[in-house]
Amino acid sequence: MKKNFIILNVNEEERELYVYPHRSLLDTVRDELQLTGSKKGCDEGDCGACTMFLDGNPVTSCMVLAVDAAGRRITTIEGLSNGTKLSPVQQAFVEHGAVQCGFCIPGLIMSGTALLTRNPNPTEEEIRMAISGNICRCTGYTKVVEAIQAAAASYSR
Amino acid sequence: MLPFEYFEPATLRRASSLLVKYGADARILNGGTDFMVRVRQHFWKPKYVVNIKKIKGLDHLTYSKNQGLRIGATATYGRVEADPVVRQRFGIVSASAVAVGGVQIRNLGTYIGNACNASPAADSTPTMVAMGAKVKIYGPNGARVIPIEELFAGVGRNTLQAGEIVTEIQLDTPPPNTGFIYIKHSPRSQMDISVVGVASVITLNPDNGRCVDARIALGAVGPTVFRAKKAEAILKGSELTGDVLSRAAIAAADESSPIGDVRAPAEYRKDMVGVLTRRATAYAFDMAKSGMDVRKQQAIAIELIT
Numbered sequence: 001m002k003k004n005f006i007i008l009n010v011n012e013e014e015r016e017l018y019v020y021p022h023r024s025l026l027d028t029v030r031d032e033l034q035l036t037g038s039k040k041g042c043d044e045g046d047c048g049a050c051t052m053f054l055d056g057n058p059v060t061s062c063m064v065l066a067v068d069a070a071g072r073r074i075t076t077i078e079g080l081s082n083g084t085k086l087s088p089v090q091q092a093f094v095e096h097g098a099v100q101c102g103f104c105i106p107g108l109i110m111s112g113t114a115l116l117t118r119n120p121n122p123t124e125e126e127i128r129m130a131i132s133g134n135i136c137r138c139t140g141y142t143k144v145v146e147a148i149q150a151a152a153a154s155y156s157r
Numbered sequence: 158m159l160p161f162e163y164f165e166p167a168t169l170r171r172a173s174s175l176l177v178k179y180g181a182d183a184r185i186l187n188g189g190t191d192f193m194v195r196v197r198q199h200f201w202k203p204k205y206v207v208n209i210k211k212i213k214g215l216d217h218l219t220y221s222k223n224q225g226l227r228i229g230a231t232a233t234y235g236r237v238e239a240d241p242v243v244r245q246r247f248g249i250v251s252a253s254a255v256a257v258g259g260v261q262i263r264n265l266g267t268y269i270g271n272a273c274n275a276s277p278a279a280d281s282t283p284t285m286v287a288m289g290a291k292v293k294i295y296g297p298n299g300a301r302v303i304p305i306e307e308l309f310a311g312v313g314r315n316t317l318q319a320g321e322i323v324t325e326i327q328l329d330t331p332p333p334n335t336g337f338i339y340i341k342h343s344p345r346s347q348m349d350i351s352v353v354g355v356a357s358v359i360t361l362n363p364d365n366g367r368c369v370d371a372r373i374a375l376g377a378v379g380p381t382v383f384r385a386k387k388a389e390a391i392l393k394g395s396e397l398t399g400d401v402l403s404r405a406a407i408a409a410a411d412e413s414s415p416i417g418d419v420r421a422p423a424e425y426r427k428d429m430v431g432v433l434t435r436r437a438t439a440y441a442f443d444m445a446k447s448g449m450d451v452r453k454q455q456a457i458a459i460e461l462i463t
Contacts, residue, residue: 058261065208067163067165068210
């Protein structure tokens with residue numbers, strides 16, 4: 001079985017690599033590109049810990065083949081901050097203590113960011129819908145919702 | 158995941174010839190949300206994978222008065238859900254998209270993939286069946302168009318022949334005085350598989366208020382998504398009194414043949430078919446009677462789903 005040559009556009013950088021066609025985007029980004037911010041939880045599209053943007057839309061990257069993502073615009077959690085300056089949603093998660101173990105947080109931040117990019121003034125219900133594909137097993141989503149609500153202020157400004 | 162050889166054909170013709178050549182060893186890759194799970198679990202073991210997403214002209218989402226709505230094979234739920242024309246004219250279609258997975262899954266998955274994989278619990282399918290959707294199929298011997306329910310052969314099996322690829326779903330513009338609803342019953346409101354899904358589409362004669370057309374599609378309570386035709390026959394031509402609705406509900410429950418599993422016992426599912434058929438049909442009837450606009454119907458449908 002031979003590897004395919006692909007170019008992945010990740011966080012506005014073109015990365016050339018050889019991958020087996022059956023490798024997922026998640027595994028490829030984590031293992032080949034060493035961008036380990038996106039987490040592997042369930043590996044079957046349920047938990048949302050691996051959420052990345054494909055052409056701006058949040059997707060579970062464990063459900064995408066790397067070869068299939070070639071030529072598309074991929075954004076990972078590493079692509080949200082500007083150097084050490086956190087994005088508004090990241091900053092809000094820190095300020096609101098919306099983190100326990102942290103494993104689900106990259107995915108939740110991606111989902112929150114995707115929502116606010118489209119809808120800078122979401123209701124609480126809309127926020128809960130937007131993160132319904134992200135599972136946190138520590139406890140509660142309350143602080144996560146509060147953080148996204150707080151971050152909304154900097155989007156709607 | 159077991160390794161496979163991967164193809165990105167640029168045309169339907171090439172994709173179809175690959176599928177013919179490799180037969181049962183080949184699998185279509187579309188949205189991938191079923192594909193990735195089943196291949197990873199070795200439930201499917203394709204040696205050749207044919208990605209149809211690079212074929213131009215398969216991702217269309219178009220509406221015209223004469224042709225109705227056309228949803229291309231690779232158009233995702235996310236796109237359909239967000240489309241302003243779909244929202245305005247086919248509210249139940251965008252509402253039914255919301256019943257599927259979460260945001261991330263809807264940005265990958267497609268109506269046509271869901272239909273082709275023929276899960277009896279497919280969440281987007283009952284709505285399509287109840288709306289009388291047709292599918293257009295490309296094949297080595299030309300194109301054909303069939304009602305969507307004729308795609309389903311059994312649990313996870315479709316009726317496609319070697320080299321055939323479903324290219325679009327076709328939906329006619331619904332007549333006025335029509336109400337639509339899809340009710341999904343599952344332990345969790347999001348990211349869960351239906352225990353029972355009921356789609357009900359009711360069209361009334363505005364002059365006498367009688368039901369002129371009724372279509373009820375049931376999900377997760379038989380080997381395929383199917384129409385409860387006995388229940389429909391009771392409703393059609395009748396004034397939709399409480400008694401008529403109850404009789405239709407009992408008929409629908411009788412027509413179902415659910416299995417029991419970790420989500421719910423068979424008896425419970427059967428009972429819920431009755432309860433939800435009555436509820437869905439009452440909603441659709443009220444919507445049709447009040448001449449409720451599509452957006453309002455959509456809002457109610459989404460509220461019932463979530």
